Amino acid sequence: MNKSKVLIIDDELDYCLIMKSYFETKGYEVFLGYTRKDCPRLLKEKNPDILLLDNNLPDGRGWELVDPIIKDHPSLKIYLISAYHQTEPFTTS
Numbered sequence: 557m558n559k560s561k562v563l564i565i566d567d568e569l570d571y572c573l574i575m576k577s578y579f580e581t582k583g584y585e586v587f588l589g590y591t592r593k594d595c596p597r598l599l600k601e602k603n604p605d606i607l608l609l610d611n612n613l614p615d616g617r618g619w620e621l622v623d624p625i626i627k628d629h630p631s632l633k634i635y636l637i638s639a640y641h642q643t644e645p646f647t648t649s
Contacts, residue, residue: 559585563604565595566637567614575608592616599629611638 562584566572569590576586587602589595592615599607607625609618619636626634 561585561604562606563587563598564608565589566610606633608635608637
C-alpha cells in the first residue's frame with residue numbers, strides 16, 4: 557500500500573521539522589521545501605496528496621501560487637498556512 561504524501565513549503569525550518577515528524581508518525585511520506593521557487597518543482601517531482609503552503613515566503617506570497625497549482629493539480633488538497641509575528645506587546649482594552 558502506498559503512503560499518502562505531504563509537501564510542506566515553509567521557510568521556518570523548526571516548523572517544517574516538527575510537522576514532518578508529526579505526519580511521519582501518522583504514516584505519511586513527507587517532503588520539505590523552503591521557498592516559493594521550490595514549490596512547482598517539488599509538486600512535479602513528488603506528486604503529493606496534500607500541500608501545506610506558507611503565505612509569507614522569502615521570495616514571495618504563497619497564495620499567489622494557488623491558482624496555477626489548482627489548474628495543474630486539481631485533486632491536491634491545499635492548506636494555506638502562515639504565522640503572524642507580533643512586533644508590539646499584546647494589550648487588551
